[in-house]
Amino acid sequence: xxxxxxTADAEPSGDAKGATTAARVLDLVYWKDPxxxxxxxxxxxxxxxxxxxxxxxxxxxxxxxxxxxxTISFRVYKNVLNAVQKxxxxxxxxxxxxxxxxxxTDTLNKYSDKVLSRVxxxxxxxxxxxxxxxxxxxxxxxxxxxxxxxxxxWFNGMTLMILALVGAFTxxxxxxxxxxxxxxxxxxxxxxxxxxxxxxxxxxxLLKKKEE
Numbered sequence: 001x002x003x004x005x006x007t008a009d010a011e012p013s014g015d016a017k018g019a020t021t022a023a024r025v026l027d028l029v030y031w032k033d034p035x036x037x038x039x040x041x042x043x044x045x046x047x048x049x050x051x052x053x054x055x056x057x058x059x060x061x062x063x064x065x066x067x068x069x070x071t072i073s074f075r076v077y078k079n080v081l082n083a084v085q086k087x088x089x090x091x092x093x094x095x096x097x098x099x100x101x102x103x104x105t106d107t108l109n110k111y112s113d114k115v116l117s118r119v120x121x122x123x124x125x126x127x128x129x130x131x132x133x134x135x136x137x138x139x140x141x142x143x144x145x146x147x148x149x150x151x152x153x154w155f156n157g158m159t160l161m162i163l164a165l166v167g168a169f170t171x172x173x174x175x176x177x178x179x180x181x182x183x184x185x186x187x188x189x190x191x192x193x194x195x196x197x198x199x200x201x202x203x204x205x206l207l208k209k210k211e212e
Contacts, residue, residue, distance in 0.1 A: 028040055028169075029168055029173070030172055030173055030176060031169075031173055041169045044165055045162070047059065048158065048161055048165060049162070050062075052158045071093070075091075075093070
């Protein structure tokens, strides 16, 4: 019993794993280790740029071929080296071959429940907005959709993904460096927007939310 308890204590819980993953993502976008972040950012950017010129199937095939070229060359090199030195180092990728990469049922169920919960929430929100449960929210949603028609006319989906990637790896760091100045300008812009929205609501009574 004690051994089982110690084993359970040694294994991190799902929440702890999630917190660790979130911390790693934050370290990436805030460039805590420039070499790691640069490698991840550069790799993802090259991948997205490749997808703008080639089909998904071609990009995946080329990536796998490049990986196989490296692994096969290294395996042949190690075999030749072992034969020359008459050593028994074994398979060069044994460490990774022995790693357990199977997804457990508990992990699958956990993330499936999270995805299902998020999908249900989005579905309910869209139904609420489309069927005009609240007039103000539905008008805001209509304005957002109208703006997205222009965004879609200017950029295709892949371009938006590239811009999102660049923004994810630049905006958090820029905000960290210039937080006071950015907060000041955002606050000023928010006051202006709130003033305009307030004036519109005063002139259009239907846009006023019902009192709770």
